[in-house]
Amino acid sequence: MVQKPTRVLLVSDSQVQHPLENDARTSFASRLRRLIFDVNLRKSWDVTTRLQPHVVIFLGDMLANGRDVKDEVE
Numbered sequence: 001m002v003q004k005p006t007r008v009l010l011v012s013d014s015q016v017q018h019p020l021e022n023d024a025r026t027s028f029a030s031r032l033r034r035l036i037f038d039v040n041l042r043k044s045w046d047v048t049t050r051l052q053p054h055v056v057i058f059l060g061d062m063l064a065n066g067r068d069v070k071d072e073v074e
Helices: 028-051
Strands: 008-012 055-059
Touching (some): 008 028
16 A cells, blocks of 8 residues: 655744734834735645645744844733
8 A cells, every 4th residue: 555645834933923023113124024025824734725734843933023022912
């Protein structure tokens, strides 16, 4: 009997932006950078859903501003 291969997705350096950083007072450059991050994340998610991995492994930190997180809620 031939077994199907297990599909593994490795995600590294995802640079997900903290949702509280999306503030109307931020500069144009910050909003543009956020838009680029969001578009890249959306494209990556589209590819992920097409690949349908069995296992997803995240390498490293997930937040672009991980050093600024103050507590477990953030």
